[in-house]
Amino acid sequence: MLEIYQVSKSFPTPQGPLAVLQSISLNLAAGNTLALTGESGSGKSTLLHLVAGLDSVDAGTVRVGGETVTGRADADRARLRRTTIGLVFQQFNLLPSLTVGANLAFQARLCGRHEPAHLADLTRRLGLDGLLDRYPEQLSGGQQQRVAIGRTLAARPQLILADEPTGNLDEATGDAVLDLFLDEVRASGAALLMVTHSERLAARLGHQHHLSQGRLESRS
Numbered sequence: 778m779l780e781i782y783q784v785s786k787s788f789p790t791p792q793g794p795l796a797v798l799q800s801i802s803l804n805l806a807a808g809n810t811l812a813l814t815g816e817s818g819s820g821k822s823t824l825l826h827l828v829a830g831l832d833s834v835d836a837g838t839v840r841v842g843g844e845t846v847t848g849r850a851d852a853d854r855a856r857l858r859r860t861t862i863g864l865v866f867q868q869f870n871l872l873p874s875l876t877v878g879a880n881l882a883f884q885a886r887l888c889g890r891h892e893p894a895h896l897a898d899l900t901r902r903l904g905l906d907g908l909l910d911r912y913p914e915q916l917s918g919g920q921q922q923r924v925a926i927g928r929t930l931a932a933r934p935q936l937i938l939a940d941e942p943t944g945n946l947d948e949a950t951g952d953a954v955l956d957l958f959l960d961e962v963r964a965s966g967a968a969l970l971m972v973t974h975s976e977r978l979a980a981r982l983g984h985q986h987h988l989s990q991g992r993l994e995s996r997s
């Protein structure tokens with residue numbers, strides 16, 4: 778589902794180029810889950826952005842569902858994001874003029890996969906039933922995070938990229954949300970790549986990789 782091959786990325790800084798990722802390779806098959814850990818600033822979000830085609834690699838290739846992300850036109854990468862990839866990023870990017878209910882359904886409607894029963898189940902499991910008529914600005918950070926998760930999962934993406942999806946949640950809610958991710962992956966056969974600072978949550982995923990000084994180390 779996901780093939781990352783010898784990907785490198787650096788950013789310009791006043792002190793010269795900062796090599797954030799150095800020849801990173803990684804494969805993730807459909808139905809598999811992988812936790813990506815690493816210190817703050819080690820390049821975890823950068824790697825997710827490259828996979829999603831939101832930024833360009835300096836070298837190497839990324840393939841999602843057999844399609845090459847790298848070297849494609851922006852419109853093509855946007856299509857891939859819409860149809861195949863589900864993103865839960867640190868900025869939740871909820872639509873401020875839409876209610877929680879409409880935000881939850883937005884992505885699934887956009888890609889023609891709106892299933893009311895599935896969405897109702899996600900809404901219940903994310904504890905959002907009482908909030909459907911509110912607007913994003915009326916929610917706490919953790920509630921916004923859960924809406925962003927529901928919106929992504931409702932669209933049944935084949936590849937889920939989640940950047941600290943439980944970062945704003947207390948431990949019990951974080952555990953319940955991870956249960957939901959894992960159940961959805963089991964049911965849909967999607968692949969899940971999740972960034973987390975929690976070793977405890979990372980251990981619940983099928984594979985664990987650690988990013989340090991630009992290199993990826995497999996821990997299982």
Ligand SMILES: Nc1ncnc2c1ncn2[C@@H]1O[C@H](COP(=O)(O)OP(=O)(O)OP(=O)(O)O)[C@@H](O)[C@H]1O
Nearest residue numbers: 788789795797815816817818819820821822823824
């Ligand atoms: N657009 C950019 N321009 C310059 N430097 C950048 C840019 N984006 C990221 N960086 C730098 O690249 C490094 C990796 O950042 P990244 O956000 O990927 O880290 P991270 O591992 O996700 O961190 P955190 O756990 O704090 O979210 C950092 O040193 C950051 O300052």
